[in-house]
Each structure stands twice: as structure tokens, then as C-alpha cells.
Amino acid sequence: MSHVNSALTPQPRDEAWLSRHETFVAQAENRDIDVLFLGDSLTDWWADPERGGPVWKRHFANWKAANFGISADRTQHVLWRLQNGEGSGFSPRLIILLIGTNNTGMEKDSPAIRNSPAEALAGVIKVVDELRERFPKATILHFAIFPRDEPDSLSRKQIEEINHALADRPLPSNVSLVNIGHLFLDETGATQPHLMPDKLHLSTAGYELWASEIIRWQTKLFQHHEGQQLEATQP
Numbered sequence: 001m002s003h004v005n006s007a008l009t010p011q012p013r014d015e016a017w018l019s020r021h022e023t024f025v026a027q028a029e030n031r032d033i034d035v036l037f038l039g040d041s042l043t044d045w046w047a048d049p050e051r052g053g054p055v056w057k058r059h060f061a062n063w064k065a066a067n068f069g070i071s072a073d074r075t076q077h078v079l080w081r082l083q084n085g086e087g088s089g090f091s092p093r094l095i096i097l098l099i100g101t102n103n104t105g106m107e108k109d110s111p112a113i114r115n116s117p118a119e120a121l122a123g124v125i126k127v128v129d130e131l132r133e134r135f136p137k138a139t140i141l142h143f144a145i146f147p148r149d150e151p152d153s154l155s156r157k158q159i160e161e162i163n164h165a166l167a168d169r170p171l172p173s174n175v176s177l178v179n180i181g182h183l184f185l186d187e188t189g190a191t192q193p194h195l196m197p198d199k200l201h202l203s204t205a206g207y208e209l210w211a212s213e214i215i216r217w218q219t220k221l222f223q224h225h226e227g228q229q230l231e232a233t234q235p
Helices: 015-030 041-047 053-059 075-086 117-134 154-168 204-222
Strands: 035-039 065-069 094-098 139-143 175-178
Touching: 015 065, 015 075, 035 041, 041 053, 041 065, 041 094, 053 204, 075 117, 094 117, 094 204, 117 139, 117 154, 139 204, 175 204
Parallel strands: 035 065, 035 094, 094 139, 139 175
Antiparallel strands: none
């Protein structure tokens, strides 16, 4: 029997997760979304009042932005969400994607790895392709997976392998791959505590750093389109 790559197989989660999904579907049906943030907890916590919330309010409150991030999501969960209502009903101009970290490392309840780097890479690429198919007019700002854990950890090594492979791929004209992972690290390769207190999730300062890169890149991407510049408060 052939091995099935779970990172490529759309999969829902539990009832609480489905409830979150339904709120996003309702937002999608509202249609009034210019900017879509999509991902896992790192995206989800843009709404956390102790983490990304103040930064979101300061920089993105005047964007017509929707946050479709759900903590602990993997590529297969985002694929299912897009195929079941979150990927239709609106036409964003900009998509900010960060996904893949939860496909790395070990399963909590077994000695198995979640996915190999090749499997996780395929899942990430599939999410990008799904977005391009569903939102052909959108510009996709695809952030490479942020570093996590110790420099010699399994997840860190997997993330580095995935990001290197992503960087080696030719990109479609409407996709920009941005790797800002080094900004979260010190000279030894360790995560900086004031940016990543638990070596994975961002502090308010970490979100401020990420926001500044989003603003810088969206300015760069839209600068040649007269009248298309998104409004944002500069950091």
C-alpha cells in the first residue's frame, strides 16, 4: 500500500475548529475583503490583545483585512478550509500567507514525525497553488516558515530544508517568497526571547517586526500600480 502524504490531504479538525471555520466562511460571503491573512497560530494571534492585537490595530485597522488564522493548523487543514467555503465569495488584492511549521517536528502522542521535509514542502506548495487558483487576481506575499525551537532541533532543521527548497523554486509572477527568519535570531542562531518568548510564537515586538516587513513589501509590490496602494500607518 502506497504512503499517503497527510500534508497534501485536505482534512478538517474538531467541532471548535469547525465553528471557527464557519465564522470565516461568513466573512468570505460578505465579500468586502481586500487583504487576507492566512495561516496557523502565528497568524491567529494577530487578534491576541497580549500579542499581535495592538500591532494589528496600529497598522492594519484601516485595511479591509480578514484574519483566517487558526492555531495548530497544518497545510492539510488550510487546504480543507479553502475548499469548503473560505476560498470563495470574495476577491482579495493581497494574501499574506504563513503556513507549515506544524507539519514539522514530532507528533505529541507518538514517536512518529509529523511530515518529512519533502512532504511538508509539497503541502506548502499546494496551499500556494490553491490560493492562486481560487484568487487569480491576488498578489500573494508568502512568508517562508519562521524559525522555531533550538538551532539543532529536528523542527529547525526541517524548516531550514523546506525554506531552502522553496527558495530554489521558480515563482509565478503573482507570488513573492519572503524569508525574514533571520530577523528573529541572534548571532548564534537562537531565537531572541524578546521576539519569540517560547521559541515559536511572537511577542508584541515580534509582531511589530513582522508588520513592518508586511508594510514594506506591500509598498514594493503595489508601487507600480497607480491608485492601488494599500493604506497603512508606517512603523
